[in-house]
Amino acid sequence: MSKKKIIIINGPNLNLLGKREPEIYGHQTFEQYFEVLKDKYSDRVDLVYFQSNHEGFLIDKIHEIGFSYDGIVLNAGAFTHTSIALADAIAGVKTPVVEVHISNVHKREEFRHHSYISKNSIGIIIGFGLRGYDFAIQTYL
Ligand code: CA2
Numbered sequence: 001m002s003k004k005k006i007i008i009i010n011g012p013n014l015n016l017l018g019k020r021e022p023e024i025y026g027h028q029t030f031e032q033y034f035e036v037l038k039d040k041y042s043d044r045v046d047l048v049y050f051q052s053n054h055e056g057f058l059i060d061k062i063h064e065i066g067f068s069y070d071g072i073v074l075n076a077g078a079f080t081h082t083s084i085a086l087a088d089a090i091a092g093v094k095t096p097v098v099e100v101h102i103s104n105v106h107k108r109e110e111f112r113h114h115s116y117i118s119k120n121s122i123g124i125i126i127g128f129g130l131r132g133y134d135f136a137i138q139t140y141l
Helices: 030-040 055-065 077-081 084-092 131-138
Strands: 004-010 045-051 071-075 097-101 123-126
Touching (some): 004 030, 004 055, 030 045, 055 084
Parallel strands (some): 004 071, 097 123
């Protein structure tokens, strides 16, 4: 059987994981955790990682892979709460999106409670730390 093509897309400031605010986001960098995930699923998944702090680059990436990949695991960071453009990009491609948040956004500030991404996602995984990305990959297998 051919491998699934899955991309993890992280939005703004997630390049700082493991470097600041460990009480909220943990001690591991995403690059370290990505290697764990790649190893774990190497027999079943071609796993790719993309991170950008720029809304347009995130949208370009979604357009680029959104008709050829089996899954998009998306943590849009703070753009989750602000970006109609990202929501439209997800709605405009074929590849299904699982929305992930490391922290439980519902235990945090009110402005983090609304997501523009959720409506166009097949599901949402919130508050399980980096393991949420692992759970999201499993939904495509
Ligand atoms: O919990 C999540 O995964 C978030 O998407 C993370 C975003 C936040 O704006 C969302 O409300 C919830 C922020 C990511 C910032 O990550 C940092 C990591 C370390 C140090 C500073 C920021």
